[in-house]
Amino acid sequence: MSQDSNPFLTFIQINREELIIKWEEKMKNVDDQKVSNVISDQVYTNICNEYINILLQYFRKPDDEINSKISEFSQRVVQLGWSLRFISTSLQEMSKLLFELMTVENTDEEKMTLVWAFDKWIAPINSEVLYHYASSWERTVSLQKIALQELSAPLIPVFDNITVMPLVGTIDTERAKRIMENLLQGVVKHRAEVVLIDITGVPVVDTMVAHHIIQASEAVRLVGAKCLLVGIRPEIAQTIVNLGIDLSQVITKNSLQKGIESALEMTNRQIVSLEE
Incomplete structure (x- = not known):
């Protein structure tokens, strides 16, 4: 997979700051206040940056190391208490935002070409994030269950x-x-x-x-x-x-x-x- 065949790499590198600012706002808009009331703006910024770093690394070299990065990212999201619905919606908002910014002056034909590119480059990453999120959540719940069991009948x-x-x-x-x-x-x-x-x-x-x-x-x-x-x-x-x-x-x-x-x-x- 060459970098030249990827339409997102250069665009994200150039427009990174704008993407993060607008994505943060979208995340806060879809939040039901259960998250944003207790999480600082800096945490949102850090999560957005980490996700974009994962995208860029995958675009450059989609090797096995990226799975480790995605796993760490998903575990951090679980620790923040973000629900599956919230992280899934946030990723969708990021994809919409990226598509809108990249197709401001594009024709319908060019937009359709970019849709196929999203399926090839962005969708797999988002699927991996959600998969690792679910796995991390299951591990967390399992550990909590064990802890509760240990406390359920103390002598x-x-x-x-x-x-x-x-x-x-x-x-x-x-x-x-x-x-x-x-x-x-x-x-x-x-x-x-x-x-x-x-x-x-x-x-x-x-x-x-x-x-x-x-x-x-x-x-x-x-x-x-x-x-x-x-x-x-x-x-x-x-x-x-x-x-x-x-x-x-x-x-x-x-x-x-x-x-x-x-x-x-x-x-x-x-x-x-x-x-x-």
Whole structure:
């Protein structure tokens, strides 16, 4: 691919500053304010410059190195929080702008020739940018999911042989499995004698959730520890009664404080006030 056969290389080099200024304005016009309100003008300028650098490098020598540049560019866009719709529309606006500036005095026939040139030179780059954006976004979401899973069922030692698992949010089957795994591993790791499952932050306790909790309690008992269910609010207690859920095999307390007091008693300790 020779530079001479590329109609964009010289034009972009000569009109680079004008392209960037006008493209920035178009990007801000298509923005729904979620991006521009928190991103400075300099960031827009940097992104525009980086994209144009990618175009020029591809026009000169479309080798494997360009994929690395596109990947870095797309990852930066993802980190900025730009949506797929926003970046896709922005690339379209850039293509329209470039076409308009290059065909100000062209005939219809010359414009059609340039349309074919766009398909050959610009479209592949934009497709690669969107492909790498999607890949980078998927990796980011995957890492976030792993991080959330690690935080979804933490087991925290609060006293010797006493641990607490605070649960917040809904409990589905996948999360219930993680709760079970963390409980069993944590009991062994921390040599826990008593485990408190705190459901203060769980909005709904239905039959499925109760079933998972009972299973977790039984599993903890089988590895030699006792399990307390704490944080049962009045509305949760009423739901449990209405659903006919049997928690008779599980020790329950209405608050974490009461649960810790009971756990201390089970381990032959108690909290006492020291008189001055």
